[in-house]
Amino acid sequence: MDRAAARLNKSKSDTNASFALPPIDAGMNPAQREAVKYLDGPCLVLAGAGSGKTRVITQKIGYLLRDCGYDARNVAALTFTNKAAREMAERVKAIAPPNAIKGLTISTFHSLGVRILREEAKLVGLKSQFSILAADDAMAIVQDLVASTDKGHIRAVLSAISLWKNALIEPDEAERRASTESERDAARVYRSYNATLRSYQSVDFDDLIRLPARLLETDAEVRERWQSRLRYLLVDEYQDTNACQYRLVQLLTGPRAMFTAVGDDDQAIYAWRGATIENLAKLTTDYPNLRVIKLEQNYRSMQRILAAANNVIAHNPKLFEKKLWSDLGVGDPITVVPMEDEEAEAESVAMRISAARFELKAHWRDFAILYRSNHQARVFEQALRNLKIPYMVSGGQSFFDKAEVRDIMAYLRLIANDDDDPAFIRAVTTPKRGVGQSTLEALGAYAGEREISLFAAVFETGLEQRLSARQLAPLREFCEFINRLQWRAGAAKGDGAPTGETASEILDDLVRAIGYERYLYDHFDERGAQARWQTVLDLLGWLKRKAEEDKMSLMELVQHIALITMLEKSDDEDPDVVRLSTLHASKGLEYPHVFLVGVEEGLLPHLGKDDEEGDPAKAAESFEARVQEERRLMYVGITRARRTLTLTWCKKRKRGREDIPREPSRFIKEMGLEDDKVADENPGLTAKQRLDRLKSLLKKE
DNA sequence: CAGCTATTCGTTTTT
């Protein structure tokens, strides 16, 4: 039935859909071509690292639009990260004319969730101006609910809540299933946490998937509407979907099941946030007519690198048998470098990069330093700075997590949704304006009794009995200030500023009125304040540009932003710098020369505390599962490399004041480097000597 | 109420 519809579509839209471009499948291997052209039902593409999966998705979009008569508005591609979405959109743009892709959806799961939720807000009991809570807002809420400041405990509770949400488990069921008292406690917190969010007219990240999924499940009319709207769905990184996302995809595609899922079970590295590889297997049972296509030719790495990767991953149980191969030649031996400590490691890597760039006439951007955890980046940054090597840290703290940005955003969120209590608290106390802990507590108590938001409580006459005039005055003044801004931004009416002001003018006014620049200079030293102020200016600039370009109202912008993780200076063509990145953030990227650092037991197989109370059998099982995920992480790291791969590990590493002795990672042995390894001990040279050698090298250049 | 000092502790990964 769908194909008939497609044919029908085709005949009437022939004129605008055909692009005068090379055939969609030019230059693809048979498996890729099959993946692109298979439209007879649900399709699972098992795409090994570097096998051209993004290409398959983008080409398939092109094929759907050009050759199959799909209207762009009925096609959606889903990714996990904004970066991936952006890259995909760019690549689609390159193969299809603008008019053919108008209305095409290429977004993250979460953005799609927002879109659905925004449109259907009323049906789930939210106003469409709901706020999206950031991680630390959620922390604050749970902190309140458990009446404890133990960060570890709060994190644990939040993580439990998140896992429940991702598994589509409601508080009742969570409580029923709880086997320990602490789990039962967490389940009760889960219930009140949800209630709190509701009263703030807020949702958290997980709700962005969960609420739409639940809505589609219960409301047939909405479900059918969205099913006819998204007639073909492509899902990237399918191995990273959680139960909730699986359900959402299932509900969106409905009985027609017209979708292509692309994934690689060997690259599943997000189990800790609820992703389950079983979703891949589940597809084969839920859709008996599922077509499974394997992409096994790797176009990225030399054979030695690929062999090492294959050897490592061979230690994991296989869900789907897959043998990656490459015809790019054997390549250089993989280098393993033992180091004294983390400083020697960083310095050595920096020097090796400098030397290699010189010897290979390479660019800085050809190099990447990959590590397991963020804090490892510090030492490397220092070492690179010392050698004047330009670098960029990706996957670190994101722009929208910086305090300055979150301060300003709190104001904007409050303008969009004055029931957003976390935003209220943050805005009303930064900069300080004479509203402190005791005032807020009284206000909170009052608002709690009346079951209204803090903002609404400020204007209640009953509050006058609880607070002194001195405490009340700054509160009222603040709220009136916000009200004026709301009016100017047109929030009350929903769109368009009544005064005809631009978003830009309102923004400038806001920041000036709260005296934020002065606040920064009062609280930080010259350098710090300057840097932070610059961040604010970047934010404002970005907001203004976005408001103009996308013709978004200030309100729409504010809502969009919670989802954006990195400042997309979209035209910031990749600068010629060395990349520093976590292994997680490196997925999907590739570099000619990769340095995989800190490949040590306890770091690369990270394996934290083996908590799990009781049941040693279960503990062993979860331990094994964690090793397997770490192994996949190692696999991801290795397969980022095209030409050369260098591993380093430290014999000791400082923790606190002691040096802790370290062992090389088990994964190094698993690579099976016997014949082609070069265990370069970097003998004889002190750090000083190596530095001198490098300096002379640089001089010649 | 806000800023400063003393103390404690040690973050895996992210939408």
Next chain:
DNA sequence: CGAATAGCTG
């Protein structure tokens, strides 16, 4: 060693 936090003083 450095950052985040709790508790104390102006």
